[in-house]
Amino acid sequence: MLSEAAKKELNEIRQKYPEASAALLPALYIAQREFGHLGADAYEAVSDALGVPKAIARGVGTFYAMYKHKPMGRHIVQLCTNVSCMILGAEKLSDFLKNEYGLEPGGTTPDKRFSLVIMECIGACGTAPAMLVNDDFYENLTEKHIEEILEKYK
Amino acid sequence: MKPTNTVIKVCMGTGGIAAGGSDVMDAFRTELDASGIEATVEKNCLMHKVGCRGLCAKDVLVDVIVKGQKTTYQYVKPEMISRIVKEHIIENNPVTDWVVGDDYHNFHKKQLKVVLSDCGSIDPEDIDAYIAGKGYEAARKVITSSAPEDVIGIIKASGLRGRGGAGFPTGVKWEAAMKQASKQKYMICNADEGDPGAFMDRSVIEGNPHAVIEGMIIGAYSIGADKGYVYIRAEYPLAVERLRKALSDARTRGFLGKDILGTKFSFDIKVKLGAGAFVCGEETALIASIEGQRGMPRAKPPFPVYSGLWGKPTVINNVETLANVPYIIRNGAQWFSSFGTEKSKGTKVFALTGKIKNSGLIEVPMGIPLREIIYDIGGGIEGDRALKAVQTGGPSGGCIPAEMLDTPVDFESLAKVGSIVGSGGMVVLDADNCMVNMAQYFLQFTQMESCGKCVPCRIGTKRLLEILDRITKGKGKEGDIELLEKLSADIKAASLCGLGQTAPNPILSTIKYFRDEYEAHLKGKCPAAVCKELLTYYILEEFCKGCGACLRACPAGAITGEKKKLHKIDPAVCIKCGACFDVCKFKAVKKE
Numbered sequence: 001m002l003s004e005a006a007k008k009e010l011n012e013i014r015q016k017y018p019e020a021s022a023a024l025l026p027a028l029y030i031a032q033r034e035f036g037h038l039g040a041d042a043y044e045a046v047s048d049a050l051g052v053p054k055a056i057a058r059g060v061g062t063f064y065a066m067y068k069h070k071p072m073g074r075h076i077v078q079l080c081t082n083v084s085c086m087i088l089g090a091e092k093l094s095d096f097l098k099n100e101y102g103l104e105p106g107g108t109t110p111d112k113r114f115s116l117v118i119m120e121c122i123g124a125c126g127t128a129p130a131m132l133v134n135d136d137f138y139e140n141l142t143e144k145h146i147e148e149i150l151e152k153y154k
Numbered sequence: 155m156k157p158t159n160t161v162i163k164v165c166m167g168t169g170g171i172a173a174g175g176s177d178v179m180d181a182f183r184t185e186l187d188a189s190g191i192e193a194t195v196e197k198n199c200l201m202h203k204v205g206c207r208g209l210c211a212k213d214v215l216v217d218v219i220v221k222g223q224k225t226t227y228q229y230v231k232p233e234m235i236s237r238i239v240k241e242h243i244i245e246n247n248p249v250t251d252w253v254v255g256d257d258y259h260n261f262h263k264k265q266l267k268v269v270l271s272d273c274g275s276i277d278p279e280d281i282d283a284y285i286a287g288k289g290y291e292a293a294r295k296v297i298t299s300s301a302p303e304d305v306i307g308i309i310k311a312s313g314l315r316g317r318g319g320a321g322f323p324t325g326v327k328w329e330a331a332m333k334q335a336s337k338q339k340y341m342i343c344n345a346d347e348g349d350p351g352a353f354m355d356r357s358v359i360e361g362n363p364h365a366v367i368e369g370m371i372i373g374a375y376s377i378g379a380d381k382g383y384v385y386i387r388a389e390y391p392l393a394v395e396r397l398r399k400a401l402s403d404a405r406t407r408g409f410l411g412k413d414i415l416g417t418k419f420s421f422d423i424k425v426k427l428g429a430g431a432f433v434c435g436e437e438t439a440l441i442a443s444i445e446g447q448r449g450m451p452r453a454k455p456p457f458p459v460y461s462g463l464w465g466k467p468t469v470i471n472n473v474e475t476l477a478n479v480p481y482i483i484r485n486g487a488q489w490f491s492s493f494g495t496e497k498s499k500g501t502k503v504f505a506l507t508g509k510i511k512n513s514g515l516i517e518v519p520m521g522i523p524l525r526e527i528i529y530d531i532g533g534g535i536e537g538d539r540a541l542k543a544v545q546t547g548g549p550s551g552g553c554i555p556a557e558m559l560d561t562p563v564d565f566e567s568l569a570k571v572g573s574i575v576g577s578g579g580m581v582v583l584d585a586d587n588c589m590v591n592m593a594q595y596f597l598q599f600t601q602m603e604s605c606g607k608c609v610p611c612r613i614g615t616k617r618l619l620e621i622l623d624r625i626t627k628g629k630g631k632e633g634d635i636e637l638l639e640k641l642s643a644d645i646k647a648a649s650l651c652g653l654g655q656t657a658p659n660p661i662l663s664t665i666k667y668f669r670d671e672y673e674a675h676l677k678g679k680c681p682a683a684v685c686k687e688l689l690t691y692y693i694l695e696e697f698c699k700g701c702g703a704c705l706r707a708c709p710a711g712a713i714t715g716e717k718k719k720l721h722k723i724d725p726a727v728c729i730k731c732g733a734c735f736d737v738c739k740f741k742a743v744k745k746e
């Protein structure tokens with residue numbers, strides 16, 4: 001179930017568009033925030049709120065990489081391994097996360113503290129390699145640097 | 155002594171914040187308070203954030219301007235602030251140890267800033283700072299006293315071409331939309347910047363969002379649109395936040411909304427967040443995404459200017475294109491077209507990354523030789539090594555080899571050598587970069603991001619990638635290079651949208667200039683020693699000191715040897731992870 005606040009937010013967004021289905025992307029973000037990820041209940045809630053068939057909602061949700069379809073950790077480590085980051089050592093960092101934290105791309109630590117998502121370019125290529133933890137950017141990364149950063153996220 | 159007329163500007167773009175810009179600002183506040191000058195600080199010392207000035211590699215960058223004298227500090231950390239405040243702000247003696255060097259000034263010397271002219275100097279979150287530098291004057295002039303035809307005339311005469319990749323003349327696009335009779339039209343700003351190696355649009359929005367908004371207002375007035383959207387990547391949280399604030403401030407000041415500046419012209423802008431799909435940067439996919447659908451491109455024609463968002467005439471322009479507009483209106487078409495080449499007017503913003511000393515954001519006149527960008531602005535290659543190639547235009551572009559560094563950087567010249575200006579990514583490569591691996595990287599990207607609607611792109615990129623994969627694993631076959639070329643030509647010809655039509659470019663340009671590298675891979679060698687499966691690691695007897703560092707680092711137990719004696723790697727056990735190579739202080743581990 002969506003919270004009352006979320007329902008209200010959804011309704012407001014709905015009013016901004018000429019047709020309900022146009023509100024799908026923001027609605028899915030809200031549902032993801034509420035449910036943690038987009039499962040059957042989340043799609044059901046969005047579909048009910050907007051009057052859009054569930055299949056359409058799911059079709060849209062599965063097209064975009066930023067919608068998550070399984071439970072995620074409390075903090076999402078989003079490491080860029082695209083070209084500028086790759087040539088400055090991003091692959092080593094991905095190995096480091098795997099070896100030190102047991103974080104596989106797409107995986108979550110058993111204590112649900114971190115999930116790792118491999119990103120395409122996040123626009124920090126001038127100070128590569130780079131990652132986002134939740135909404136915070138970290139750049140010029142080294143293994144030591146990552147260790148210090150992740151300490152901040154409990 | 156009390157500080158007078160002091161201005162402190164702290165770089166707070168994404169790069170500046172990541173390097174600790176907020177802590178630096180806090181330290182300044184605390185330090186100024188502690189110096190017992192807080193009473194005068196408000197009046198005489200102004201501190202504010204600025205957006206990216208380009209050289210994020212040296213962040214946090216701070217300008218301290220005392221009595222009109224500007225000093226720039228680099229790599230500023232909170233613990234440095236007390237000295238800066240005491241010696242520079244109070245005693246007026248700049249702390250020379252921390253001041254930027256020649257490379258900072260050389261980085262800026264050959265640049266020409268139009269779009270970025272206010273980035274890095276004004277506070278992006280302060281609409282008054284933008285207005286003080288003549289901001290919104292162009293919009294005011296246009297809305298209150300120009301006919302749409304005249305505005306379009308100026309944009310056409312300026313020669314401005316789209317900065318989103320295709321280089322389509324902006325004035326022509328606007329004119330086509332203006333001529334549509336429809337009551338409802340839309341003006342869209344494409345801020346879905348997704349090309350790997352590119353961050354121009356992010357920096358422009360973070361550094362000067364009002365210029366983009368002003369450009370949109372002028373565009374909307376010219377074509378007769380009353381609604382606008384900025385479609386922006388959700389991966390850029392800071393840009394989204396600054397854009398939203400800027401829109402709200404512009405609305406409060408009456409530059410957006412109903413009856414703007416007392417005229418009959420109404421226009422407002424909404425922000426639409428993307429959700430992580432590169433293909434949504436393509437204009438018809440972007441429209442589908444705003445409409446709430448899967449972001450899949452459709453065949454053109456009809457072009458969006460005839461049938462775009464919800465079937466209405468729609469102009470889509472790139473962030474940088476729009477940010478040029480107010481400056482063109484303010485300074486005139488002639489002024490703008492005095493920069494650049496015959497067919498590529500004005501300047502272009504590039505993101506300089508990879509193995510370059512001064513990586514960062516630059517703006518140069520179109521037509522500048524690539525060499526000047528790399529050596530004069532970029533300061534040359536990291537470690538003064540030899541340059542191998544410059545990749546431009548991201549996954550739609552190609553590699554320009556070192557021998558062609560004198561190529562002028564403009565739409566026509568780059569196309570001639572098999573690359574493109576594209577959105578403005580420039581990735582600098584040296585001898586340690588394998589060109590087949592580069593092509594493979596880009597193909598992995600396009601194959602992942604292919605929306606799957608058309609067969610040539612969906613299956614073609616997959617096949618291309620498979621061939622590249624086997625070449626880099628030493629399993630390439632005779633004829634694979636020719637097969638890549640043939641398949642590439644088919645995909646280019648038959649794909650539905652620009653993604654597929656340009657996806658093979660990184661392959662074609664690397665085959666064109668680095669065919670020998672492909673051939674070497676077919677013979678089982680990676681000349682740059684990058685492709686894992688083709689490497690063998692061994693230890694050089696004359697350098698090995700027998701320190702045992704490699705033995706301890708090897709996760710596979712492939713290394714044997716006694717202390718102070720030559721160590722050996724067993725190739726049958728070696729997993730080629732490179733740990734020994736990285737850890738050896740004596741350069742005794744060799745890979746080839």
Ligand SMILES: Cc1cc2nc3c(=O)[nH]c(=O)nc-3n(C[C@H](O)[C@H](O)[C@H](O)COP(=O)(O)O)c2cc1C
Binds near residue numbers: 316344349470472
């Ligand atoms: C796969 C693909 C991705 C694109 N991504 C972007 C983008 O991120 N930003 C952009 O401005 N244009 C992008 N474009 C180009 C747009 O389709 C369109 O040409 C451009 O936004 C028009 O604006 P302009 O005339 O100001 O350049 C992309 C095109 C393709 C084929």
Ligand code: FES
Binds near residue numbers: 082086125
């Ligand atoms: S390639 Fe990693 S941030 Fe751009």
